[in-house]
Amino acid sequence: MSDQDSKSVDLSATQNALLSQFARAYLDQQRREQRWRWFWRSVWLLVAASMIWATIESVPSATAPVKPHTALVEIRGEIAAETDASADSLMTALRSAFEDAGARAVVLRINSPGGSPVQAGLVNDEVRRLKALHKKKVYAVCEEMCASAAYYIAVSADQIYVDKASLVGSIGVLMDSFGFVGIMDKLGIERRLMTAGENKGMLDPFSPRNPRQDGFAQSMLDQIHQQFIQVVRAGRGKRLKETPETFSGLFWNGQNAVELGLADGLGSLDQVARDIVKAEDIVDYTLKENLAERLAKRFGAAIGAGAVRAARSSASIH
Known part of the structure; x- marks a missing residue:
């Protein structure tokens, strides 16, 4: 094999390795983004459920007997x-x-x-x-x-x-x-x-x-x-x-x-x-604040902080 053919094979192998690394990095990035999407969806679902629970708990029962x-x-x-x-x-x-x-x-x-x-x-x-x-x-x-x-x-x-x-x-x-x-x-x-x-x-x-x-x-x-x-x-x-x-x-x-x-x-x-x-x-x-309301406030604060961090991270990446 000539020197030129050897160099061509090495270049091809390097290109394949780089493409493989790029593909793995891209797939890892996609997986991370998917995990974060599912995480935030779960958080928002939990917040929504907490708010609904708080609303239900705060409404007095209409069928409660009127006792002195x-x-x-x-x-x-x-x-x-x-x-x-x-x-x-x-x-x-x-x-x-x-x-x-x-x-x-x-x-x-x-x-x-x-x-x-x-x-x-x-x-x-x-x-x-x-x-x-x-x-x-x-x-x-x-x-x-x-x-x-x-x-x-x-x-x-x-x-x-x-x-x-x-x-x-x-x-x-x-x-x-x-x-x-x-x-x-x-x-x-x-x-x-x-x-x-x-x-x-x-x-x-x-x-x-x-x-x-x-x-x-x-x-x-x-x-x-x-x-x-x-x-x-x-x-x-x-x-x-x-x-x-x-x-x-x-x-x-x-x-x-x-x-x-x-x-x-x-x-x-x-x-x-x-x-x-x-x-x-x-x-x-x-x-009085019930447990659901306290949880909702804490999750709201966590979500806000997470959104700020995500925005900063996105700004630094792009």
């Missing part, structure tokens, strides 16, 4: 938008509780340090509207803490019951921040803030305090405080024994709260249901 009971709505944690104690969640639960023909009365079981006066005000208004519409009593039962915005909601009830060691009150408003001007001066750091509108940078923690702007903020807080005071006075009426400390932002234990007229007596949820509402059966109307 005490309707419960829990108010726990911070009262703020996008939390379990948001106005949207609480008002939805309250409407369901009031509209149930078997509910003799509604109990708000509260364990919260407070939160947004806006969210609390919305709930307070809705409770009073539903009471007038459905002619049902509302009782607030305070556990460890019923302070600030939580008490704002509690005074919408016809009566408030506490434990002797509950923390109750804190009828005040605050706006907190930090100031870094002194430490910036020591470190030689200059704040460069540009605004259109002389008050746009108001209360900026990196700028010196402005007495006029501070006065404006204090005036706003005082107005919100007066709104809070009016709501408390309207809710508690003549039962409230006002002192110079009542609206100062102080809080008291449950026993002192009863003495000051901030609450009506000592009692628990079971005691109120049994002795006052006269309906020992308690039905919880609080909106």
Whole structure:
């Protein structure tokens, strides 16, 4: 065999090897893409099934017997938008509780340090509207803490019951921040803030305090405080024994709260249901995430992250 024939055979063998490697790589790529397609289809199917399950579980049974009971709505944690104690969640639960023909009365079981006066005000208004519409009593039962915005909601009830060691009150408003001007001066750091509108940078923690702007903020807080005071006075009426400390932002234990007229007596949820509402059966109307909803959220986050990774991978390949 000549050298030229030998070179031709070697070239052909090399080409065949390269074609074989390319074919194997192409088939491997196709298999990987097929596996990923089946994976994402399975994930989406699972998410869809979870959402359907969550929807079915969240719908009350239409054939459930209407029995006399005490309707419960829990108010726990911070009262703020996008939390379990948001106005949207609480008002939805309250409407369901009031509209149930078997509910003799509604109990708000509260364990919260407070939160947004806006969210609390919305709930307070809705409770009073539903009471007038459905002619049902509302009782607030305070556990460890019923302070600030939580008490704002509690005074919408016809009566408030506490434990002797509950923390109750804190009828005040605050706006907190930090100031870094002194430490910036020591470190030689200059704040460069540009605004259109002389008050746009108001209360900026990196700028010196402005007495006029501070006065404006204090005036706003005082107005919100007066709104809070009016709501408390309207809710508690003549039962409230006002002192110079009542609206100062102080809080008291449950026993002192009863003495000051901030609450009506000592009692628990079971005691109120049994002795006052006269309906020992308690039905919880609080909106809660079930297992399916939690899974759906987690899968949604995983899918989003996976989609981002896939997009980045595709961009780097192509």
